[in-house]
Amino acid sequence: EAQVTQNPRYLITVTGKKLTVTCSQNMNHEYMSWYRQDPGLGLRQIYYSMNVEVTDKGDVPEGYKVSRKEKRNFPLILESPSPNQTSLYFCASSAGTGGDEQYFGPGTRLTVT
Amino acid sequence: SQQGEEDPQALSIQEGENATMNCSYKTSINNLQWYRQNSGRGLVHLILIRSNEREKHSGRLRVTLDTSKKSSSLLITASRAADTASYFCATDANSGGSNYKLTFGKGTLLTVNP
Numbered sequence: 001e002a003q004v005t006q007n008p009r010y011l012i013t014v015t016g017k018k019l020t021v022t023c024s025q026n027m028n029h030e031y032m033s034w035y036r037q038d039p040g041l042g043l044r045q046i047y048y049s050m051n052v053e054v055t056d057k058g059d060v061p062e063g064y065k066v067s068r069k070e071k072r073n074f075p076l077i078l079e080s081p082s083p084n085q086t087s088l089y090f091c092a093s094s095a096g097t098g099g100d101e102q103y104f105g106p107g108t109r110l111t112v113t
Numbered sequence: 114s115q116q117g118e119e120d121p122q123a124l125s126i127q128e129g130e131n132a133t134m135n136c137s138y139k140t141s142i143n144n145l146q147w148y149r150q151n152s153g154r155g156l157v158h159l160i161l162i163r164s165n166e167r168e169k170h171s172g173r174l175r176v177t178l179d180t181s182k183k184s185s186s187l188l189i190t191a192s193r194a195a196d197t198a199s200y201f202c203a204t205d206a207n208s209g210g211s212n213y214k215l216t217f218g219k220g221t222l223l224t225v226n227p
Binding site (some may be wrong): 035040041042046097107 | 218
């Protein structure tokens with residue numbers, strides 16, 4: 001089944017404790033991206049990747065890192081999480097550019113206390 | 114500001130009625146897409162309409178695009194309780210060079226009452 005998976009689905013952590021949210025797709029997609037969704041603000045892109053070893057900032061990259069060492073994986077790293085990073089996070093992928101149909105993961109609900 | 118803005122923010126109808134949601138955007142686009150999100154879950158792609166298309170159908174969905182007015186509408190006919198969800202429009206934009214990305218609106222929350 002074609003899908004985007006994220007882990008963990010739920011995470012409660014404390015300020016400053018490094019964490020990684022994994023994202024994997026099995027569709028051989030070139031483009032992958034991370035979004036955060038906050039009430040009243042909609043979805044905002046954090047980082048995106050057009051291919052292996054090619055990543056770039058989205059609209060809200062501060063406090064986040066990403067890497068794309070393999071085509072199928074695109075982990076999101078929070079080196080020192082803060083409470084303002086409490087949010088619902090989505091990974092997405094598409095076959096072509098970021099303007100094509102996006103396939104979304106199920107989401108990761110992160111709470112930073 | 115957001116490239117796409119949905120209207121209304123919330124819509125409540127009875128089962129069997131039609132639901133219409135609108136989206137306005139600011140700059141020229143290659144395509145416009147509509148997504149659906151059930152509460153707290155991932156977004157699901159519904160339909161994509163290209164800038165040279167005016168209307169597209171998929172099952173009970175009908176999407177129109179008016180590039181002169183920079184607006185689109187999503188019509189769901191004969192709505193069902195299972196259509197209750199948030200609906201987002203997304204427009205592609207060139208974020209530099211050949212990089213395109215989708216910019217999402219804030220969504221319309223549709224409630225279909227049984």
